[in-house]
Structure formats: structure tokens, C-alpha cells
Amino acid sequence: MAFLIRLVLATLVAGALGVGSAYYLVLHGTGQQDIIINGPWRTSLAAGGVDADMYTRAHVALVGLLALNKTETIYYSANRDSRGEPFDPACSYRIEGRDPDARWWSITAYGRDFFLIPNPQKKYAVGKTNLVRAADASFVIRLSQVPVEGNWIATSPDGFEITLRLYNPGPLVLSNTATVELPTITRETCS
Amino acid sequence: MMRWIFWLAFIGVVAAGIHVVTVAALPSFIMSRVISAVGGEATGRILFTDRPDETARRVVRPSPDLLYSICVFDVSKNPLRITTGAPADTYWSVSFFADNTDNFFVFNDTRAQGKSSTILLIGKGQQLPAQDGAVTVVSAPSPKGLVLFRTLISDEARLPEIDRQRREARCEVILPNEVQ
Numbered sequence: 001m002a003f004l005i006r007l008v009l010a011t012l013v014a015g016a017l018g019v020g021s022a023y024y025l026v027l028h029g030t031g032q033q034d035i036i037i038n039g040p041w042r043t044s045l046a047a048g049g050v051d052a053d054m055y056t057r058a059h060v061a062l063v064g065l066l067a068l069n070k071t072e073t074i075y076y077s078a079n080r081d082s083r084g085e086p087f088d089p090a091c092s093y094r095i096e097g098r099d100p101d102a103r104w105w106s107i108t109a110y111g112r113d114f115f116l117i118p119n120p121q122k123k124y125a126v127g128k129t130n131l132v133r134a135a136d137a138s139f140v141i142r143l144s145q146v147p148v149e150g151n152w153i154a155t156s157p158d159g160f161e162i163t164l165r166l167y168n169p170g171p172l173v174l175s176n177t178a179t180v181e182l183p184t185i186t187r188e189t190c191s
Numbered sequence: 192m193m194r195w196i197f198w199l200a201f202i203g204v205v206a207a208g209i210h211v212v213t214v215a216a217l218p219s220f221i222m223s224r225v226i227s228a229v230g231g232e233a234t235g236r237i238l239f240t241d242r243p244d245e246t247a248r249r250v251v252r253p254s255p256d257l258l259y260s261i262c263v264f265d266v267s268k269n270p271l272r273i274t275t276g277a278p279a280d281t282y283w284s285v286s287f288f289a290d291n292t293d294n295f296f297v298f299n300d301t302r303a304q305g306k307s308s309t310i311l312l313i314g315k316g317q318q319l320p321a322q323d324g325a326v327t328v329v330s331a332p333s334p335k336g337l338v339l340f341r342t343l344i345s346d347e348a349r350l351p352e353i354d355r356q357r358r359e360a361r362c363e364v365i366l367p368n369e370v371q
Contacts, residue, residue: 006198014202018209026214048294050332054215061218061292065225065250066339068286072297104282104343106256114251122244124255129345163252167282167343168301 026058036178040084040185041076041164045177048073063114074102074169074177079161081185089157091190092144097183098137101170104128107141107183112159119154126151141183218292225250226290226335230263235271235364237262239357242344258354260340262362266314267334269364273310275303276359281345283357287312290333298327307359312338338362 034046034056046052047060048067060067067075080086081093095107106127111117116124126141132151133139141151143162153162164182166173173180228249229238239260243253253259264271264287275285275298284299298310309326313319314334342357344350 010198010202011205014205015209017202017206019213021206022210022213022217026217048292050293050295052293054211057292058214058217061221062251064252065221065292066286066288066337067294068284068297069294072284072286072294072299104345106254108252108254108256110252115248116243116245116253116255118245122255124244127256129256129343130347165254168299 022058026055026062038076038178038180038182040078040080040082041182042078043074043076043177045070045074047075070169070174072168074166074173076164076166076182077161078164078185081187083187085187087155087160088187088190089145089155089159092142092146092148092155092188094186094188095141095143095162095183096186097139097181099128099139100164100166100182101172101180102128102166103168103170105164105166107153107162107164109143109153109155109160109162111156117154117156117160121147121154123147123152123154126153139183142188144188219290222288222290222292222337226263226337229261229337235262235265235362237340237360237362242350254341256344258342258344258357260342260357260360262338263335264312264331264338264362265335266312266317266331268314269366270314270317270319271312271338272361272363272365273312273338274359274361274363275308275310275340276342276357277303277305277307278342278353278356279305281349281353282343283341285310285338285340285360287329287331288337288339289331290335293332295332296329311365 034044036043044056046056049069106125108125109117131139141153142148143153143155145155145157237260242258243255247253282300284297286294287296289295311326311328312331314331340360342353344353
């Protein structure tokens with residue numbers, strides 16, 4: 001009887017460890033073998049592709065279901081600024097750069113549940129076709145809870161991350177995914 | 192002492208097994224839930240969803256710049272004919288996903304050269320149906336899956352026009368009497 005009780009308890013502990021470790025590694029993308037880091041941005045060229053390893057496939061299913069393969073779209077995501085500090089919902093951020101090498105691109109903010117962040121202005125994203133640029137073609141996009149003039153994306157008090165989508169990425173991106181110039185992310189003021 | 196080592200080893204081995212099974216099964220599990228969620232409305236026909244906002248909660252990370260249309264496929268018995276629309280002067284694509292989430296085929300506006308196109312999705316061992324005109328034939332790696340249409344809202348002023356044009360797309364089950 002004592003053996004059976006130990007067996008059940010040990011199995012329950014093993015189950016919790018197995019499922020918990022799987023969920024943690026998949027959610028944070030820790031188990032993926034092909035993560036590419038470019039400044040504050042992270043991506044995987046295997047995402048959505050048939051050659052993805054099981055951790056990449058599970059990660060995509062959990063946080064980016066129905067992702068396209070790399071020739072159609074590359075998805076970079078960021079939950080830190082360019083100094084490596086995690087996004088603080090109480091702070092505003094400045095995204096600066098120039099148009100990436102892609103037929104179309106956009107930056108979208110998501111809440112911790114990976115869905116669009118409710119806001120009265122419905123400012124979920126800024127993209128190539130609705131971006132306001134400076135005379136030298138550079139741009140600044142602001143991320144904050146409070147609306148600001150110009151290019152602005154709403155963030156959530158519960159936390160957020162952003163996704164940079166590059167549709168039909170050019171050869172510069174495809175062959176230099178880790179080094180190609182992407183927008184920088186700088187923390188501004190905090191409340 | 193030996194007893195503790197035995198139980199620790201037992202927990203380690205079982206936990207590792209459950210870990211691998213969980214990671215491996217997660218994509219198919221999530222995909223089956225999505226297929227079930229939209230299946231009733233979109234099996235063998237297209238569900239034209241509204242422009243995503245914070246109420247869009249079927250699939251994570253929707254893009255608010257895209258109009259999505261979705262159809263569930265089940266080619267275990269009959270092939271599926273997909274007819275694309277041809278929204279003008281904007282990006283659009285139709286992508287095919289297996290039941291393990293793999294994106295096994297994509298067709299976009301550049302490849303279509305501005306025209307409406309026909310794609311036949313067939314299951315393993317199925318005969319090709321008779322077709323008039325040029326078609327693209329795609330073999331599905333799994334009996335069930337999803338077909339997702341994305342249409343970019345390239346200009347807010349053109350939203351009604353783009354929305355109308357994307358609704359010309361079709362997903363139709365090919366019945367046995369249509370097969371050669």
C-alpha cells in the first residue's frame with residue numbers, strides 16, 4: 001500500500017514537472033534551437049516552416065498560431081528595449097528607424113494574453129502605409145498608455161510586447177536576419 | 192538511500208517523458224481547438240471575419256492591418272477547390288496549414304499576377320478532379336487543417352473596396368461526380 005501511495009505521488013510530481021517545464025520552455029521560447037537575436041528583436045526563421053523543431057512549432061502554436069513561413073513573412077518580437085531592459089508598462093518608449101527591407105511591414109503591440117490591447121483610439125499598430133516619416137525618411141513611433149501626437153501605439157498597464165512583421169522580406173533581411181538594421185527601442189519617461 | 196535514488200530517478204524519467212509528449216502534442220492540440228472553434232462555420236466554405244480589434248480572440252496575435260478569411264479543410268474524403276479573389280494594388284495571400292500548424296503552402300498576389308487563381312487541395316491517394324484552365328495542385332500533408340486568406344488594408348479609404356474584393360474568394364468541396 002505504501003508503495004502504491006509513493007508511486008501515485010511520484011507520478012503526480014513528475015507530471016507537474018513535465019507539463020510545467022514544457023509550458024515554461026515553450027512560452028518563453030527557451031527550448032528553441034534557432035532563435036536569432038538582433039538588438040532587442042528576436043525571431044526564428046523556422047517559425048511556420050515544415051522544418052521547425054518541436055519547441056519552435058509548439059512556441060508558434062502557443063503565441064503565434066498560423067504564422068507564415070520565412071519567405072512570405074518574418075516575425076520579429078521584442079519585450080525589451082535596446083538596452084536589454086524588460087518593457088515597463090509604466091514607461092513610454094520611442095521606436096526609431098527607417099523602413100526595413102520588405103514589401104510591407106508593421107509594428108503591433110500585444111497584451112500579455114497575445115491579443116490586441118483595448119484602447120478607445122483603436123491604435124494597435126503602425127505600418128508602412130500609415131506611418132508619418134521625417135524629411136530624411138526616418139521615423140519615430142511612440143509606445144505609451146497615454147496618446148501622443150504622431151505615430152503612436154497604445155500599450156497596456158498589465159504588460160505588453162511588440163511584433164515587427166516583414167511581409168515578403170527582401171534579400172537583405174533574409175540573408176542578414178541577425179544583423180540587418182532594425183528600429184531601435186528607447187525608454188523615455190516613466191510615471 | 193537507494194530508495195530515494197530510485198524515486199528521484201523515477202520522477203526524472205517520467206517527467207522527461209511527459210515533457211516531450213506535452214511539447215510534441217501541443218501544436219496539434221491547439222490547432223484542433225481552433226479547427227473546432229471555426230469548423231462549424233467554415234468547413235468547406237469561407238468565414239470572412241471582421242477587421243481585427245481587441246475583441247478578436249480566436250487566434251493569437253492578429254494583425255489589425257489585415258482582413259482575414261478562413262476555411263477549414265477536411266480532404267480525407269473529397270478534395271477542396273480554393274478560388275482566390277484578386278484584390279487590386281495590395282498584398283494578399285492564401286496560406287495552408289496542416290493539423291500540426293506547419294505552413295505547407297503559400298500563394299500570394301505577386302504569384303497570381305493580379306488575377307483570380309484556382310488551387311486544388313488534395314488528400315493522399317486522391318484523384319484529380321476535372322478542371323478547366325490552369326490550376327495549382329497542392330497535396331495536403333494531413334487530412335484536416337486550415338486555409339487562411341490575408342488581405343492588406345493598404346489604404347483606409349479603400350477598405351470597403353478591398354473588403355468587397357476579398358469576399359470573391361471561395362472554398363468549395365469537390366464532390367465525387369466532379370472527379371475524373
